[in-house]
Amino acid sequence: MIAKKMVGMVENSSAIRAMFEEGQRMAAEFGAENVYDFSLGNPNVAPPDKVKDSIMEIICEESPVQIHGYMNNSGYDEVRRLIAGHLNELFGTKFSANNLVMTVGAAGGLNVILKTLLDPGDEVVVFSPYFGEYRSYTSNFDGVLVEITPNLVDFQPNLTEFRQKLTPKTKAVIINTPNNPTGVVYSEETICAMAEILEQKQKEFGTSIYLISDEPYRELVYDGVKVPYLTKYYRNTIIGYSYSKSLSLPGERIGYLVIPDEADDSDMIIRGANVANRILGFVNAPSLFQKVVSRCLDSHTDVSYYDRNRELIYNALREYGFECVKPQGAFYLFIKSPVPDEKSFCAKAKEYHLLIVPGSSFGCPGYVRLAYCVSYETVENSLPKFKELADFYRCSK
């Protein structure tokens, strides 16, 4: 008796989340130290101390009616002003508070902007592999998801196919760099080429195509890699940001949208995003944490923690014979399954108490995702199991 659209979703309920709960069950049965749960992007690094200090300061110094009250649907003016100023300093942009809408994480932000933009039947382009939730977010507003097949060489987007699949119905393109699930950072060359194609197609169709950049991993990069700030490369860019990873606050649901003045119809989009924030039931981003993040603009989670894990697991898995691209950002490895059916590979891995997620969840079957945002000990202790798993496949060949 629930909605027809929901029945299938409930039944296939996110492979990632199901695995998370399975991991908890196994941990209870076998002991947490004997289960190696690489299934969920739940940071295992504590937030910077500045988060705790800021909470204390705010609740001791400011009026509780102000801290916990309603404000404009787009968020506190002062918070948006501070974030805009910080972005301008970092990237040489010219945002004001008016370009910012505080949101319930990036997931909230993406729903707000898609609600604002999409008419039923509008197309939203994504590059496989992509965060599987984009499918649901697009479907929420009766949009049509258009997948670009993966470039299995280096997981940079396949721009030849991209050019072919843009149509007069294309309303938005979602990109995510550093990428979940590959850890790949799209190069400046890629971004420039993508922007050029978009400009050309906009002209050809006489439409506006919005490039939505989902950026929860922006600060999680290694080896000094730079992540281009996309509003500088393409006018119709909208940024969806989250503090879930950069400040290790995923449960608090705090992020923002940036809608630059240069974007076509920016004024209507900003006003629409405010209305969407309200009517979708978010109303506003959680108030205390708006204030907290505005005091933590220069603080970041300890990237070296993830980097240590990355080096350890990437090198070990390569040594055991697994194939994968070395991630430059985020905290995921995207590994080629030793057998074509990667779901059977995940099931086999589970027998070794290794929890990983099938690539089908990301529009890229034949691969699996491993989230290494766990403790270093978990990575270390899991290695003999990965070795056994590799041996199993080597022997069964």
Next chain:
Amino acid sequence: MIAKKMVGMVENSSAIRAMFEEGQRMAAEFGAENVYDFSLGNPNVAPPDKVKDSIMEIICEESPVQIHGYMNNSGYDEVRRLIAGHLNELFGTKFSANNLVMTVGAAGGLNVILKTLLDPGDEVVVFSPYFGEYRSYTSNFDGVLVEITPNLVDFQPNLTEFRQKLTPKTKAVIINTPNNPTGVVYSEETICAMAEILEQKQKEFGTSIYLISDEPYRELVYDGVKVPYLTKYYRNTIIGYSYSKSLSLPGERIGYLVIPDEADDSDMIIRGANVANRILGFVNAPSLFQKVVSRCLDSHTDVSYYDRNRELIYNALREYGFECVKPQGAFYLFIKSPVPDEKSFCAKAKEYHLLIVPGSSFGCPGYVRLAYCVSYETVENSLPKFKELADFYRCSK
């Protein structure tokens, strides 16, 4: 270029919010003490001290990775267990953690449950006057809002018309008691009669009709009035609760849904609500405040603060000749406009620096809503202005 459905919404952007911003502008121009802003339900009472104490305790005692991390989409098990236990103690119900889904306020909860239940074209019945956002929430999922005309005598629901307007397409009925905008509490007699009609129609149509009870004002009642707990009167009841008013935390976006085991298809609805919480972009209710409210179950905002305002303004307005029902709950007065076009009444009131909201926003033209969740001084100082306003209409007759 934004979505067609959004254009009208942006243009008519909530009268309540627009008024809120107008109030801020006027306060800046004339001085805050000279503008009497009764437009928004933004509590002016500080949260109980227990809220601040709980925040301090949690961030000092618990692991930050736990406090700010992801959990099950339905919320922390322990938090849901504590809330279920508390409800059972208060109301003699038999809920477990499994019946609770923590949500981003009641607005988030209503969107989650409507996403879970509604197929396009399904009907959602509301009793005028009603919180105007129900229209948007229903429209988000392509439901059809069916309004029952108001009973202008005492604002109890019009059950004769209710019986006539239930159809095989009716999927849900939303009620809100204590009511925004009237402050009326639906009597036990009303609830029993409503339940009987629903049972009868379910049998007649062979359908399930869910009664969704939106309860942000449950604890805000006066004169010892009791608000019936609806799951005890009608099996297919779903509760949407918010701590926005009971703990004065509207900006923090924290509430829950109760989906009782007795409800038809409860298991699928609970699972659906979890998926909906995720895919709508809420993901989970803000994590720190889940923990905070679970420590504040016995704390409540100071109702006597609102009661004092209620007595003062109700008695004064009656004395000046305005007509309204004395509210038994919430913090609103619903006043009959002295002229049929209540929007012109609101515009006139604004000339006296009195900000109130047209009843059309609540499906009840000819009336206006006054939110008295302001300081006592604001109420006191506004009275001469209301007197002048009343005199204006008396003289112009």
